[in-house]
Amino acid sequence: MEFLEAVKNYPFLQNALIMGVLSSIACGTMGAYVVVKRISFISGGIAHAVLGGMGVAYFFGFSPMAGALFAALFAAVLLGLVSLRAREREDTAIGALWATGMAIGIVFISKTPGYNVDLMSYLFGNILLVSAGDLFWTALLDVIILAAVFLFYNPFLAVCFDEENARLQGIRVEFAYLCLLCLIASTVVILVHVVGIVLVIALLTLPAAVANLFVKRLSQIMVLASVLGVAFAWFGLFLSYKPDLPAGATIILLAATSYLLCLVFLAVRSRMQPRR
Amino acid sequence: MTDSRMPVLLENVSFRYDGRWILEDVSLQIEEKDFLGVVGPNGSGKSTLLKLILGLRNPQQGRVLVYGNRPGETQGWIGYVPQHLAFDRSFPVSVTDVVLMGRLGRTRGLRRYRPEDRSAAIEALRDVGIESLRERGIGTLSGGELQRVFIARALVSNPKLLILDEPTTGVDIGTEKAIYELLKELNRKMTIVLVTHELNFVSAYVKRVACLDRRLVCHPTDEVPSSLYDSLYLAPIKMVRHDHDLDA
Numbered sequence: 001m002e003f004l005e006a007v008k009n010y011p012f013l014q015n016a017l018i019m020g021v022l023s024s025i026a027c028g029t030m031g032a033y034v035v036v037k038r039i040s041f042i043s044g045g046i047a048h049a050v051l052g053g054m055g056v057a058y059f060f061g062f063s064p065m066a067g068a069l070f071a072a073l074f075a076a077v078l079l080g081l082v083s084l085r086a087r088e089r090e091d092t093a094i095g096a097l098w099a100t101g102m103a104i105g106i107v108f109i110s111k112t113p114g115y116n117v118d119l120m121s122y123l124f125g126n127i128l129l130v131s132a133g134d135l136f137w138t139a140l141l142d143v144i145i146l147a148a149v150f151l152f153y154n155p156f157l158a159v160c161f162d163e164e165n166a167r168l169q170g171i172r173v174e175f176a177y178l179c180l181l182c183l184i185a186s187t188v189v190i191l192v193h194v195v196g197i198v199l200v201i202a203l204l205t206l207p208a209a210v211a212n213l214f215v216k217r218l219s220q221i222m223v224l225a226s227v228l229g230v231a232f233a234w235f236g237l238f239l240s241y242k243p244d245l246p247a248g249a250t251i252i253l254l255a256a257t258s259y260l261l262c263l264v265f266l267a268v269r270s271r272m273q274p275r276r
Numbered sequence: 277m278t279d280s281r282m283p284v285l286l287e288n289v290s291f292r293y294d295g296r297w298i299l300e301d302v303s304l305q306i307e308e309k310d311f312l313g314v315v316g317p318n319g320s321g322k323s324t325l326l327k328l329i330l331g332l333r334n335p336q337q338g339r340v341l342v343y344g345n346r347p348g349e350t351q352g353w354i355g356y357v358p359q360h361l362a363f364d365r366s367f368p369v370s371v372t373d374v375v376l377m378g379r380l381g382r383t384r385g386l387r388r389y390r391p392e393d394r395s396a397a398i399e400a401l402r403d404v405g406i407e408s409l410r411e412r413g414i415g416t417l418s419g420g421e422l423q424r425v426f427i428a429r430a431l432v433s434n435p436k437l438l439i440l441d442e443p444t445t446g447v448d449i450g451t452e453k454a455i456y457e458l459l460k461e462l463n464r465k466m467t468i469v470l471v472t473h474e475l476n477f478v479s480a481y482v483k484r485v486a487c488l489d490r491r492l493v494c495h496p497t498d499e500v501p502s503s504l505y506d507s508l509y510l511a512p513i514k515m516v517r518h519d520h521d522l523d524a
């Protein structure tokens with residue numbers, strides 16, 4: 001097989017495959033929360049605010065990743081507070097931050113002197129350009145996420161399912177919810193240079209959404225979504241290699257097609273079953 | 277003066293939200309082993325009243341005491357059954373997972389459930405008659421079964437006061453009767469407050485009725501005149517049973 005041959009010879013493909021595994025762990029785990037808590041719109045707002053942070057950091061000569069992380073965490077806390085304290089404004093706030101983040105990013109990137117930044121690589125990422133440093137940071141994020149979820153599984157679950165009960169049980173609901181959003185924000189930042197700002201939300205939601213069709217416990221969704229994420233990433237890389245398609249977009253299309261096929265499969269199966 | 281250990285004491289309580297008064301000048305006393313039904317039309321502030329007692333909201337005026345303490349400082353003494361229709365039925369949790377969430381306040385440190393929490397959960401499920409459903413996901417339950425899950429979650433901490441918000445909305449008439457029978461049984465051990473907009477059944481089971489429409493329209497110790505029901509609902513209600521000793 002040509003692809004396997006290439007994997008053996010090119011370190012950039014090996015890095016891409018490793019990144020597929022590492023990013024899928026973060027995506028599958030946090031994506032499970034995004035899907036069951038139904039906060040993909042908030043997550044999208046955080047992702048797009050990232051461009052603003054990157055643009056400003058570039059303009060002033062700081063590391064764009066530091067700018068991205070700062071913007072993501074800022075957006076997470078801001079949108080989290082709006083969601084907790086002024087739910088009727090949540091939709092508007094997300095939309096405003098979404099567009100404003102993009103606009104700030106575009107303005108600052110266009111005015112950055114002597115440095116022609118490739119805007120496309122921010123928006124759509126490139127898993128084939130992943131460096132050893134990227135792998136290290138993603139692995140570190142995985143450790144942080146898995147530790148947090150292991151330690152706070154029960155309170156996080158209680159907050160996602162029923163905020164009022166969690167509050168009556170003495171859980172610090174606002175703090176827990178903001179922690180969840182900050183973990184999601186960190187995941188978004190790491191994934192931005194894999195699939196880019198525009199596509200990150202798909203990697204966060206699709207594997208967990210597919211998993212949720214088949215398993216009915218949060219922990220099972222996390223595990224299955226991570227496994228599916230690896231499958232999508234690897235098979236997507238394989239499919240994109242020969243025809244030289246953009247890898248990130250191919251991975252997302254593969255995930256979306258799988259989700260659609262699973263929905264159709266389940267719909268047909270429930271039709272076939274005799275009514276009880 | 278009033279007994280400070282009284283389960284619930286509200287003194288001239290007013291609550292405002294978004295510039296609108298939801299509750300005005302409500303005074304209410306609920307005594308030990310009472311079974312109070314709070315009735316009123318939609319938007320009359322019934323759920324808000326419960327949330328004030330639970331400490332989930334704070335009144336702008338007046339005072340709320342629960343067993344002599346401020347609401348919210350009575351963890352484990354109150355069991356709360358929220359409106360089950362508000363829940364996302366597709367949320368991936370099992371019946372046991374939900375009931376265990378009623379013990380979360382007793383866990384410490386990493387908030388892991390201990391064996392005694394799990395046996396308490398099974399016992400609570402047995403008390404409400406759905407032990408056999410304990411491994412099921414909540415998405416597979418009927419409305420009545422889900423309501424029992426939430427009652428079990430409220431009972432799992434052995435509360436002294438049970439608070440229910442519209443416990444029989446969206447369940448069939450047989451289940452409604454069964455839930456009220458269950459509450460009547462529980463009332464031997466605990467004080468119960470429930471809120472409902474359906475009058476038919478509730479007056480046969482509760483010990484006292486309070487009518488709420490932003491203000492307390494009729495005090496729980498009063499007889500409930502049928503003309504009042506008419507004015508609350510803007511339509512004559514044929515079957516108002518007010519026979520407290522009736523064995524249904």
